[in-house]
Amino acid sequence: MDVTKSKAQADFPGEIHETAGGGIVLSKLDEVINWARSNSLWPLTFATSCCGIEMMSVASAKYDFSRFGFEVARATPRQADVIIIAGTIVNKMAPVLRRLYDQMADPKYVIAMGACAISGGPFFYNTYSVVKGADHVIPVDVYIPGCPPRPEALLHALITLQGKIKAGLTREQIKETSFLNP
Amino acid sequence: MLEEIGTTAEGDLIINVGPQHPATHGVLHLVLTLNGETIKKVEPHLGYIHRSIEKMCESLSYRQFIYVTSRMDYLSSHINNHACALCVEKGLQVEVPQRAQYIRVIMDELTRIASHELWWGAMAMDLGAFTPFFHAFRERETITDIMEKTCGARLTMNYMVPGGVMAELHPDFQKDVKNFIQLYKSKFEEYNELVTGNIIFQNRMKSVGYISYADAISYGCSGPVARASGVHCDIRKLYPYDVYDKVVFDEITETAGDSYARYIVRLKEMQQSIHIVEQLIDQIPEGEFQAKTKAVLKLPKGEFYQRVETARGELGVYIVSEGGTTPYRIKFRSPGFSNLSALEHMVKGLKIGDLVAAMGTLDLVIPDIDR
Amino acid sequence: MLNEELKIKIAQLLPAIEFEEGGEWLNIHVPSQAFRSLIVSLRYDAGLDFDYLFCLTAVDWKTHFTMVYHLTSTIHRHHVVVKVKLDRNNSEIETVSDIWRTADMLEREVYDLFGIKFLNHPDLRRLIMPDDWKGWPLRKDYEDPVNMIKL
Numbered sequence: 001m002d003v004t005k006s007k008a009q010a011d012f013p014g015e016i017h018e019t020a021g022g023g024i025v026l027s028k029l030d031e032v033i034n035w036a037r038s039n040s041l042w043p044l045t046f047a048t049s050c051c052g053i054e055m056m057s058v059a060s061a062k063y064d065f066s067r068f069g070f071e072v073a074r075a076t077p078r079q080a081d082v083i084i085i086a087g088t089i090v091n092k093m094a095p096v097l098r099r100l101y102d103q104m105a106d107p108k109y110v111i112a113m114g115a116c117a118i119s120g121g122p123f124f125y126n127t128y129s130v131v132k133g134a135d136h137v138i139p140v141d142v143y144i145p146g147c148p149p150r151p152e153a154l155l156h157a158l159i160t161l162q163g164k165i166k167a168g169l170t171r172e173q174i175k176e177t178s179f180l181n182p
Numbered sequence: 183m184l185e186e187i188g189t190t191a192e193g194d195l196i197i198n199v200g201p202q203h204p205a206t207h208g209v210l211h212l213v214l215t216l217n218g219e220t221i222k223k224v225e226p227h228l229g230y231i232h233r234s235i236e237k238m239c240e241s242l243s244y245r246q247f248i249y250v251t252s253r254m255d256y257l258s259s260h261i262n263n264h265a266c267a268l269c270v271e272k273g274l275q276v277e278v279p280q281r282a283q284y285i286r287v288i289m290d291e292l293t294r295i296a297s298h299e300l301w302w303g304a305m306a307m308d309l310g311a312f313t314p315f316f317h318a319f320r321e322r323e324t325i326t327d328i329m330e331k332t333c334g335a336r337l338t339m340n341y342m343v344p345g346g347v348m349a350e351l352h353p354d355f356q357k358d359v360k361n362f363i364q365l366y367k368s369k370f371e372e373y374n375e376l377v378t379g380n381i382i383f384q385n386r387m388k389s390v391g392y393i394s395y396a397d398a399i400s401y402g403c404s405g406p407v408a409r410a411s412g413v414h415c416d417i418r419k420l421y422p423y424d425v426y427d428k429v430v431f432d433e434i435t436e437t438a439g440d441s442y443a444r445y446i447v448r449l450k451e452m453q454q455s456i457h458i459v460e461q462l463i464d465q466i467p468e469g470e471f472q473a474k475t476k477a478v479l480k481l482p483k484g485e486f487y488q489r490v491e492t493a494r495g496e497l498g499v500y501i502v503s504e505g506g507t508t509p510y511r512i513k514f515r516s517p518g519f520s521n522l523s524a525l526e527h528m529v530k531g532l533k534i535g536d537l538v539a540a541m542g543t544l545d546l547v548i549p550d551i552d553r
Numbered sequence: 554m555l556n557e558e559l560k561i562k563i564a565q566l567l568p569a570i571e572f573e574e575g576g577e578w579l580n581i582h583v584p585s586q587a588f589r590s591l592i593v594s595l596r597y598d599a600g601l602d603f604d605y606l607f608c609l610t611a612v613d614w615k616t617h618f619t620m621v622y623h624l625t626s627t628i629h630r631h632h633v634v635v636k637v638k639l640d641r642n643n644s645e646i647e648t649v650s651d652i653w654r655t656a657d658m659l660e661r662e663v664y665d666l667f668g669i670k671f672l673n674h675p676d677l678r679r680l681i682m683p684d685d686w687k688g689w690p691l692r693k694d695y696e697d698p699v700n701m702i703k704l
Contacts, residue, residue, distance in 0.1 A: 045202075045204050046202055047208070048208065048209050048230070048231050048549075049208070049231055049253065049256065049548075049549045050253055050256040050337055050338060050549070052208075053256060053257070053300070053337055054336075054337060056300075056304075056319070057319060057322075057323070060315065060316055060319035060320075060323075061316045061319065061320060062319070062320070062323045075203070075204045087231070088231060088233055090229075090230065090231060090232055090233060091683060091700070092229045092230050092232065092682070092683045093201065093209060093230045093231070096201055096202065096230070100202060122249065122250060122253070123233045123234075123238065123250075124702060125238070125241070125702055125703065125704040126234075126237065126238045126240075126241045126701060126702070126703060126704060127233060127234040127237065127238050127700070127701065128234050128237065128690050128695075128697045128700045128701050129232050129233065129234045129682070129690075129700065130233055130234070130700075132702070147338065148336075148337050148338065150336070228680055228681050229680065229681035229682060229683065232681045232682070234690065236691065237690060237691055241704065397654070399604050399605050399627060400604070400653055400654045400655065401654045401655050402605070402606060402607060402653065402654075402655030402659075404607075413627065414627075415627070420630070484575060484576065485576060487577075487578075487608075487623065489607075496607065498607060498608050498623075500608060500610065500621075500623075502612055510612075511612045511613070513608065513610040515607060515608040515610075519658065519659070519662075520655050520658075520659075522658075523654065523655055523657060523658045524654075527654075552681060
């Protein structure tokens with residue numbers, strides 16, 4: 001399924017009826033909330049190794065990510081929405097990552113950036129200290145391959161995450177709705 | 183971790199800085215013992231990015247282990263690869279063609295400029311100035327674009343191999359580098375206007391984090407950290423490798439030994455690096471870019487040590503070989519490890535803001551320390 | 554000083570030293586009982602002045618360990634490599650962290666990865682691995698079926 005082509009891809013999710021004296025917008029509350037959330041995701045500055053430099057490049061002026069709403073990069077997890085795991089996770093760091101994820105407030109989303117965060121990457125064989133994939137520790141929504149991925153790949157992943165939120169397909173949203181339809 | 187935090191018997195506070203912290207440039211965990219805001223003890227806890235590189239290299243062949251060393255100190259990735267290639271060539275006794283030597287030195291110096299640019303932007307951001315970060319990345323993007331046309335990657339480029347370099351230069355390389363040199367020379371006034379001459383910046387950096395000449399040697403400091411205290415330790419001058427003995431450049435030393443001196447040493451090193459590139463870019467000789475070596479390399483039995491000067495200091499590659507196709511033991515002597523051991527000595531008795539300033543000028547890259 | 558002159562000077566300090574041939578720097582093998590006094594003379598004797606310890610590591614040779622110290626002098630610009638052979642089951646050696654302050658963290662790293670104990674070290678504990686890790690990872694007989702996936 002192609003998550004970027006959802007009907008909420010227009011400027012505003014809903015139907016606009018032009019009437020005299022303004023207009024009426026008709027929409028579902030869920031779609032409006034998803035639209036608002038996806039356009040204002042604040043990332044947590046979490047960079048362990050080399051992919052962190054590509055994330056800093058995306059934050060700087062050439063491949064700017066603040067035009068997509070990721071302007072305010074917070075240092076504390078309590079004020080962040082999305083955590084971009086950029087770098088290798090090792091056995092000593094895994095409890096720290098888990099604690100950061102638990103400290104984030106709902107709704108929260110996770111992007112695994114780089115080969116190390118997806119599956120251990122170049123450090124898969126013959127290492128005694130690397131966790132073979134960040135999804136052994138926390139649930140991940142978007143995976144970005146590359147070692148390190150180009151800044152454009154990270155931008156593509158951010159846009160994909162926004163599309164997933166608008167379509168209601170992130171792990172957060174599936175968890176919420178499964179309460180209603182057990 | 184959690185059980186250490188609290189107060190000691192004398193009423194001192196013990197707090198954590200990191201491992202996830204915007205000012206530590208990576209995953210460094212410092213446990214500070216504070217009396218009010220004055221630091222009494224700093225204890226670094228390492229290992230949050232220990233990827234067991236030394237053990238992994240014991241099962242990789244001599245051509246394969248070089249890609250992993252790019253990821254150790256990823257800001258000077260060309261220089262790391264250069265060190266490993268030189269150490270393997272020392273064992274194989276193979277002669278590297280002149281063209282490859284010139285290309286290697288030009289790439290090294292461009293990497294050094296890119297690394298110092300990122301250091302400058304990140305350090306200014308730590309002290310609260312957000313604008314220099316964008317200026318620094320503007321220059322850095324120009325350099326990585328030049329390298330990407332030749333090497334194929336922006337950050338971890340495995341371009342140096344035992345015997346030379348992996349591929350021929352892109353036809354635009356000389357023109358791009360010459361344009362960059364013209365552009366770059368005018369940037370130093372901009373940097374000095376923006377950050378160096380600022381009175382708040384100077385007050386935060388002068389007399390902060392002092393380390394003396396004898397202590398710098400005893401703590402094993404190298405690179406700009408030691409040169410700011412007056413130690414002459416530039417490996418490019420003392421034990422030159424490739425074509426460093428044919429270029430004319432100054433070794434920058436200061437005597438003050440504080441954070442401001444380390445800052446000035448790095449700024450002047452950027453100027454010297456662009457001077458070296460300018461001398462070499464028109465002199466690249468024609469010829470082969472890689473010496474002929476066998477497909478499967480076997481080093482003879484023995485030990486080989488190679489020292490190079492990365493952007494952080496002296497990197498040492500120590501290979502113990504038993505005659506097989508994989509190394510028996512590899513040790514990487516990392517510059518950040520020894521520079522970090524001097525941190526406690528530098529900041530005892532100062533305030534937390536001074537710790538951030540001193541740590542910024544040490545230019546630590548944590549995967550280099552933990553390997 | 555050149556390697557030949559260094560050889561003569563060091564042999565005067567301790568006649569029981571063996572020199573290893575080959576290699577670009579002078580390699581000397583020291584028995585572990587005589588190690589501490591030799592190291593102090595290497596550091597403080599006039600004419601030797603090895604004030605910069607730039608690499609401290611250990612190599613596991615399956616039957617024994619070898620500690621390797623790379624020293625250089627910033628005054629005379631000469632190098633020496635000191636090697637000490639240690640018994641595998643009882644691997645202990647004196648610390649040099651009071652002579653060169655850089656050895657403090659370097660020796661902790663060797664203890665963490667190999668299990669070699671350093672006598673009189675101010676604070677010998679694990680540095681890189683988690684505090685409750687069992688085993689010495691860089692030894693050749695280290696097995697870890699849970700974490701290590703062998704190719």
